[in-house]
Amino acid sequence: MRVKVKSDYFRPCVARMTGYTPGAQPPGPVYAKLNANESPYPPSPKVLEALRATAGDALRLYPDAMATELRARIAAYHGLAVQQVLVGNGSDDLLTMILRSFVGPGDLVVAPHPTYPLYEVLVEIQDAVMRWVDFPPDFSLPSDIVQPGAKVTFVCNPNSPSGTWTDPAAIADLAARVQGILVVDEAYVDFAEGNCLDLLGRFPNVIVLRSFSKSFSLCGVRLGYGLASEEIIRGLVKVKDSYNVNRFAQVAGIAALDDVAYMRVNVARIRSERERLAAALRGMGLFVFPSQANFVSVVCQEPTPRQFAAELARDGILVRTFGDPRLRDWLRISVGTPEQNSRVLAGIERTLGTLPQEEGDNDASP
Numbered sequence: 001m002r003v004k005v006k007s008d009y010f011r012p013c014v015a016r017m018t019g020y021t022p023g024a025q026p027p028g029p030v031y032a033k034l035n036a037n038e039s040p041y042p043p044s045p046k047v048l049e050a051l052r053a054t055a056g057d058a059l060r061l062y063p064d065a066m067a068t069e070l071r072a073r074i075a076a077y078h079g080l081a082v083q084q085v086l087v088g089n090g091s092d093d094l095l096t097m098i099l100r101s102f103v104g105p106g107d108l109v110v111a112p113h114p115t116y117p118l119y120e121v122l123v124e125i126q127d128a129v130m131r132w133v134d135f136p137p138d139f140s141l142p143s144d145i146v147q148p149g150a151k152v153t154f155v156c157n158p159n160s161p162s163g164t165w166t167d168p169a170a171i172a173d174l175a176a177r178v179q180g181i182l183v184v185d186e187a188y189v190d191f192a193e194g195n196c197l198d199l200l201g202r203f204p205n206v207i208v209l210r211s212f213s214k215s216f217s218l219c220g221v222r223l224g225y226g227l228a229s230e231e232i233i234r235g236l237v238k239v240k241d242s243y244n245v246n247r248f249a250q251v252a253g254i255a256a257l258d259d260v261a262y263m264r265v266n267v268a269r270i271r272s273e274r275e276r277l278a279a280a281l282r283g284m285g286l287f288v289f290p291s292q293a294n295f296v297s298v299v300c301q302e303p304t305p306r307q308f309a310a311e312l313a314r315d316g317i318l319v320r321t322f323g324d325p326r327l328r329d330w331l332r333i334s335v336g337t338p339e340q341n342s343r344v345l346a347g348i349e350r351t352l353g354t355l356p357q358e359e360g361d362n363d364a365s366p
């Protein structure tokens with residue numbers, strides 16, 4: 001029997017929300033899951049060994065609430081103080097802590113559009129105001145991204161879903177001009193040509209976010225971290241869930257940092273396949289953003305992204321289309337193994353082949 005729940009139990013801002021739609025996680029096996037920017041390669045064998053060793057009696061006990069050893073390892077990896085590091089249940093958890101800490105009802109939060117849609121969901125939970133500022137066609141930082149009174153400004157670099165790269169010098173300039181906190185979301189930065197770590201010593205309002213999900217192949221353990229001044233980290237700690245990083249995630253992170261060389265090999269393979277994929281798609285007449293991430297995004301009207309996705313799905317390949325009407329023409333493909341990417345290209349070519357001849361030359365731009 002179902003009881004009826006009155007919608008006014010919810011805070012009005014929650015009742016109004018639709019929530020975040022993650023990339024589909026199908027229950028059954030697929031040939032290639034290229035819809036959520038996961039790695040096609042397994043985690044380091046050292047990580048798997050550490051996880052197996054953790055599956056024992058110690059699971060009776062809560063994990064270290066401050067993940068001291070892991071934070072020390074992350075700090076050493078980046079040459080920072082341990083007090084400048086906070087870990088979370090994915091970097092999504094850090095985003096939640098940031099919104100809880102700095103943003104209240106009616107406050108303004110700014111981000112370029114399009115970018116990671118979770119930012120807006122977290123702003124809605126706070127009953128705050130999300131102001132999107134459109135990227136210009138070249139995807140450089142929008143000139144009006146500095147908005148008076150913004151409590152938090154987000155820049156995702158490389159950006160998702162475009163994969164485009166903003167020069168760290170432009171982000172440093174932004175850090176000097178925004179009034180509130182500047183969050184530099186570097187979930188994909190290991191696939192890029194630089195990073196914004198050096199902003200941390202220069203600007204007290206900068207928080208850099210990193211993730212073990214993508215380059216370290218650890219989406220499934222949920223582990224990310226934030227880097228900032230000691231003062232900011234101290235404040236974020238106050239609002240974090242008490243045991244926000246479980247024992248498995250803590251040992252996985254430590255073991256992953258014991259084997260950074262393994263991650264770098266995978267990153268190099270993905271970068272080289274990214275370039276092959278992008279060049280081949282461009283060779284078919286498609287518009288492809290220059291990507292510094294582990295995915296490529298295509299913009300096309302005909303065939304539609306959904307037609308491409310349906311053809312690829314017939315071959316067991318999942319790619320990402322978007323519900324946001326402004327991203328109707330976008331198709332995002334995570335970089336897979338060379339074999340997977342070749343099958344993606346074959347599926348794209350087949351879909352293009354279904355077009356009448358004169359419409360086959362599709363050079364749509366965003």
Ligand SMILES: Cc1ncc(COP(=O)(O)O)c(C=O)c1O
Nearest residue numbers: 090091092116160187211213224
């Ligand atoms: C831009 C961006 N930031 C953060 C995240 C969250 O990563 P995590 O798995 O560390 O929570 C994602 C996940 O896809 C992302 O695309």
